[in-house]
Structure formats: C-alpha cells, structure tokens
Amino acid sequence: MSETIQPKATIVIFGATGDLANRKLYPSIYRLYKSGKLDENFAVIGLARRGWDNDIIREKVEQSIQGLTSEDEDISEFTSHFYYKSFDVTSTDSYTDLKFMVESLEREYHTEGNRLFYLAMAPDFFGTIANQLKDHGLKETSGWTRLVIEKPFGHDLPSAKKLNKELQAAFDENQIYRIDHYLGKEMVQNIEVIRFANGIFEHLWNNQFINNIQVTSSETLGVEERAHYYDASGATRDMIQNHMLQMVALLAMEPPINLSTEEIRSEKIKVLRALRTIKEEKVHKYFVRGQYGPGEIDGKKVNGYQDEAEALKDSTTETFVAAKLVIDNYRWAGVPFYIRTGKRMKEKSTKIVVEFKDIPMNLYHKKDDLRNPNLLVINIQPNEGITLHLNAKKTGNGNLTEPIQLAYHQDSESGINTPEAYEKLIYDSMLGDATNFTHWDEVALSWEFVDRLLASWANTKPDFPNYESGSMGPKAADELLERNGFHWWPE
Numbered sequence: 001m002s003e004t005i006q007p008k009a010t011i012v013i014f015g016a017t018g019d020l021a022n023r024k025l026y027p028s029i030y031r032l033y034k035s036g037k038l039d040e041n042f043a044v045i046g047l048a049r050r051g052w053d054n055d056i057i058r059e060k061v062e063q064s065i066q067g068l069t070s071e072d073e074d075i076s077e078f079t080s081h082f083y084y085k086s087f088d089v090t091s092t093d094s095y096t097d098l099k100f101m102v103e104s105l106e107r108e109y110h111t112e113g114n115r116l117f118y119l120a121m122a123p124d125f126f127g128t129i130a131n132q133l134k135d136h137g138l139k140e141t142s143g144w145t146r147l148v149i150e151k152p153f154g155h156d157l158p159s160a161k162k163l164n165k166e167l168q169a170a171f172d173e174n175q176i177y178r179i180d181h182y183l184g185k186e187m188v189q190n191i192e193v194i195r196f197a198n199g200i201f202e203h204l205w206n207n208q209f210i211n212n213i214q215v216t217s218s219e220t221l222g223v224e225e226r227a228h229y230y231d232a233s234g235a236t237r238d239m240i241q242n243h244m245l246q247m248v249a250l251l252a253m254e255p256p257i258n259l260s261t262e263e264i265r266s267e268k269i270k271v272l273r274a275l276r277t278i279k280e281e282k283v284h285k286y287f288v289r290g291q292y293g294p295g296e297i298d299g300k301k302v303n304g305y306q307d308e309a310e311a312l313k314d315s316t317t318e319t320f321v322a323a324k325l326v327i328d329n330y331r332w333a334g335v336p337f338y339i340r341t342g343k344r345m346k347e348k349s350t351k352i353v354v355e356f357k358d359i360p361m362n363l364y365h366k367k368d369d370l371r372n373p374n375l376l377v378i379n380i381q382p383n384e385g386i387t388l389h390l391n392a393k394k395t396g397n398g399n400l401t402e403p404i405q406l407a408y409h410q411d412s413e414s415g416i417n418t419p420e421a422y423e424k425l426i427y428d429s430m431l432g433d434a435t436n437f438t439h440w441d442e443v444a445l446s447w448e449f450v451d452r453l454l455a456s457w458a459n460t461k462p463d464f465p466n467y468e469s470g471s472m473g474p475k476a477a478d479e480l481l482e483r484n485g486f487h488w489w490p491e
C-alpha cells in the first residue's frame with residue numbers, strides 16, 4: 001500500500017467569509033484532515049474585510065462542516081488550525097501584517113515555509129493580490145509558494161490576457177493553479193483511465209467506430225443569488241468556456257506519451273486547436289442558445305429567468321447552450337461532439353454518452369426487435385459510474401434481442417464517499433501536481449472559441465425565453481441532432 005503524503009503548508013484564503021469558502025473550501029480541508037492527508041502541520045489564515053476574529057472563523061468553520069461530523073466528535077483540534085485577519089486586499093498596509101502572521105504560524109506549525117494562497121474572491125482583485133504578495137515579500141520563503149485562482153479567468157480573451165499578464169508579472173506559470181472544479185471530479189478524472197487502460201474502448205475510440213459523442217451538464221437551479229455575475233456571463237462563459245470544453249478535450253485527445261502534467265496538457269491543447277471555427281452565417285446550424293421561462297421543477301412552480309431579479313428584466317443572456325462541435329483531425333473527422341448545458345432543466349446531471357456505430361450487417365435487426373446502438377455512458381454526477389449498453393438475446397425461443405446494461409457504480413465498489421472535487425484539487429495543489437488545473441494556453445484557446453461565438457450572437461436579438469423551466473432546453477437543441485439522424489440519449 002502506498003503511503004499517504006501529508007503536505008505541510010500555511011493556506012491563506014482570500015475571501016474567507018464568502019460563499020465558496022463556506023460551502024466548498026472548509027468542508028474540503030476538513031475531509032483532507034479526516035482522511036489523514038493533512039496532519040498537524042498546517043494552518044489556515046482566513047482574510048476578508050468583515051470584522052471576524054479567530055473565534056468567529058472557528059465557529060463558522062464548525063458550522064460549515066456540520067453535515068460531515070458525527071454528533072460526539074470534538075472538532076476543536078481541527079478548527080484550532082484556523083486564524084482570521086480582517087483585511088482589505090486593496091490596502092498595501094495589510095500585507096506587511098500578513099507576512100508577519102504567516103511567518104509566525106509557520107514557526108508554530110512547522111510548515112517548512114510552504115505557502116498556498118487561495119484567491120476565493122472576485123477576479124477583479126486577482127492581479128492586485130498577486131502583485132502585493134510579491135511586493136511585500138510573501139513569495140520569499142524557504143519552501144514552495146503557489147497561487148490558486150478561481151474562475152472566471154477573465155470575461156473574454158483580451159481580459160484574460162490582461163489578467164494573465166498581471167499574474168505572470170508576479171508568479172511563474174508553474175506556481176499558478178487555475179481551478180476548473182470539473183477536473184477534480186472523480187469521473188472526469190476517470191475519462192483518461194477508461195480510455196487509456198482499456199483496449200476494448202481505446203481501439204474503438206475513433207471515427208471508424210463512433211457515431212457521435214454527447215456531453216450534457218444540466219442543472220435544476222436557476223441563477224440564485226448570483227444574478228449580477230451570471231447576467232454578465234451567461235452559460236457560454238460560465239460553463240462552455242471551461243468545464244464543457246475541458247471534458248471534450250479529455251474525450252478527444254490523443255493518448256499522451258506519459259501521464260505527466262505537460263504531456264496531458266499538450267494533447268488537450270491540440271484538441272482545442274482543432275476545434276472548427278464556424279462562420280457567422282452558419283452559427284445557427286451548430287449552436288443553440290436558450291433562456292428559461294417559468295415552469296415547474298420537482299412539483300414546484302418556478303419563475304422565468306427575467307423574473308428572478310429586477311435587473312434581469314428584458315435580459316438577453318443565455319442560460320442554455322447546445323452545440324455541435326467539429327474536431328478537425330484525423331481521429332475525429334466526421335464525428336460530431338454534441339454538448340449542452342443549462343440552468344432550470346429537468347434534472348441535475350452531468351453525463352457523457354459515446355454512441356458506437358452499428359455493425360455493417362445486423363442479422364438480428366428485425367422490425368419488432370428492441371435494439372439499440374452500443375453506448376458507453378459515463379455518469380459524472382450523480383451516481384458516479386459507467387454503464388455499457390449492449391444487445392442480448394431475449395430469453396426464450398426465437399432470435400429476438402433486447403437491450404441490456406452492464407453497470408458499474410463508483411461508490412458501491414469503493415465503499416467510500418467520492419472525494420469532493422475541491423478536496424482533490426486543494427490536495428493536488430499542495431502536492432504540486434498541476435495536471436488537473438488549466439494551463440494558460442487552454443484558457444486562451446477556449447476564450448478564442450467562445451468569443452467568436454458570442455460576437456456572432458451579439459449581432460442578433462434572441463427570441464427569449466424559449467424553453468420552459470423543468471424541460472431539457474429549447475426544441476432547436478433536439479433539431480441540432482435530428483439533422484444528422486441522431487437524438488440526445490435520455491436523461
């Protein structure tokens with residue numbers, strides 16, 4: 001059995017009073033601690049403007065992990081590692097005090113000078129924080145220094161370039177960890193293993209044997225409290241530019257020569273470079289945008305997007321996107337990659353369906369048979385696992401066939417809860433493994449692709465709303481596949 005590595009570090013969270021810290025970061029740090037991946041040699045410094053102190057942050061952390069602890073568990077030992085400093089990131093004075101605090105906790109917790117700066121704040125502050133950290137000597141340490149950056153990484157290619165320039169003026173590329181939390185999901189990480197550790201899939205993973213690949217990430221939630229951010233972003237920037245294109249890159253890339261961060265990234269980058277640019281006059285044939293109207297989800301009536309907040313009246317922001325992506329390379333010529341994502345859809349689910357071609361002459365294909373193409377379904381969430389759809393003989397006399405499924409569920413096999421994406425990514429960043437973080441070149445290529453799409457959409461006013469809450473999106477998203485004789489495989 002391999003020994004668990006227990007990294008030592010001071011974790012500095014900018015935005016410690018915010019939603020992300022509370023819902024994702026504190027529970028993930030706790031899970032790392034409980035699973036033995038963090039030992040005693042760590043300290044967490046929470047920073048934000050609010051007038052909290054050490055007692056308050058410890059109380060907040062305790063509340064945020066409540067669902068993970070047992071009733072009689074004493075978690076004070078865990079929460080005692082948390083410290084708070086009221087801090088305005090725009091004030092240069094604060095950083096001098098921060099340096100002093102970091103150095104003092106490093107001595108107390110023997111963290112060997114390792115520092116992880118986690119920016120869980122609005123991206124407008126990223127450049128300022130990076131520069132101040134550098135200018136105030138917070139990078140000067142005997143250990144390692146890493147900067148973890150939340151999404152969105154810019155609003156378009158020019159703003160992303162500007163942000164990247166600011167970051168790279170202060171940190172080296174190998175110190176910057178750009179989070180895409182989908183890359184921390186167990187089954188997204190499993191895509192490479194399914195492909196490259198199984199001959200039966202990888203030998204067939206090309207245009208000779210695959211008809212099309214479908215990636216769906218549907219949500220039942222609406223914009224919730226994030227109307228301000230979301231309305232300026234929309235589904236294209238919020239989901240397509242990052243999570244969806246990252247999954248496509250993993251599905252379409254060539255086998256890397258080894259599993260190093262550089263080799264995997266280099267293969268993903270080639271896929272993004274091979275994405276076909278669609279001319280403006282043809283955009284409607286390849287892309288569908290939508291916005292939800294009122295409807296019903298889980299038996300409850302819900303508002304349409306434009307009624308969610310006063311500021312959203314008459315909004316033309318898309319809450320749904322479906323696309324037919326074309327990858328112009330030898331392996332994928334002729335195989336469409338269909339992707340769709342949206343808010344207020346029928347169910348919360350992320351799933352990949354690989355549809356294989358039929359055999360040349362199917363002896364069993366009779367009119368009354370229930371026969372389906374072979375499908376490989378990768379369930380990213382919920383019910384993580386894979387299902388292989390095959391055809392088998394129907395029990396009894398005759399040669400009738402019926403579809404059957406071979407299913408594997410991650411949790412029933414491993415018997416443990418699947419680690420949270422953030423838990424894995426925080427751990428990876430502490431270990432210095434950047435494989436599941438996005439490299440600048442990937443970010444830039446993805447922005448280039450979506451910027452072109454958004455520019456052409458900007459020239460026409462959409463007829464919104466065009467799908468009902470609780471549905472699977474606009475009808476045009478179905479027609480996108482029907483034109484090629486395909487359909488979305490059921491939710």
Ligand SMILES: NC(=O)C1=CN([C@@H]2O[C@H](COP(=O)(O)OP(=O)(O)OC[C@H]3O[C@@H](n4cnc5c(N)ncnc54)[C@H](OP(=O)(O)O)[C@@H]3O)[C@@H](O)[C@H]2O)C=CC1
Nearest residue numbers: 015016017018019020048049050088089120121150151152
């Ligand atoms: N929440 C989520 O589920 C997700 C969030 N993200 C990204 O994570 C980042 C944080 O999001 P989220 O937590 O939701 O945002 P919140 O608005 O909930 O939190 C923002 C944090 O920044 C702090 N802050 C704001 N201004 C300053 C300042 N001048 N100096 C110091 N602290 C400041 C706030 O604290 P205070 O007011 O006390 O200063 C607060 O702690 C964003 O980039 C977001 O896009 C990405 C994916 C999912």
Ligand SMILES: O=C1O[C@H](COP(=O)(O)O)[C@@H](O)[C@H](O)[C@H]1O
Nearest residue numbers: 151181217219221238239243350
């Ligand atoms: O990054 C984001 O992702 C979430 C969906 O993430 P999931 O892990 O729940 O599938 C999405 O709701 C949010 O709008 C977006 O910013």
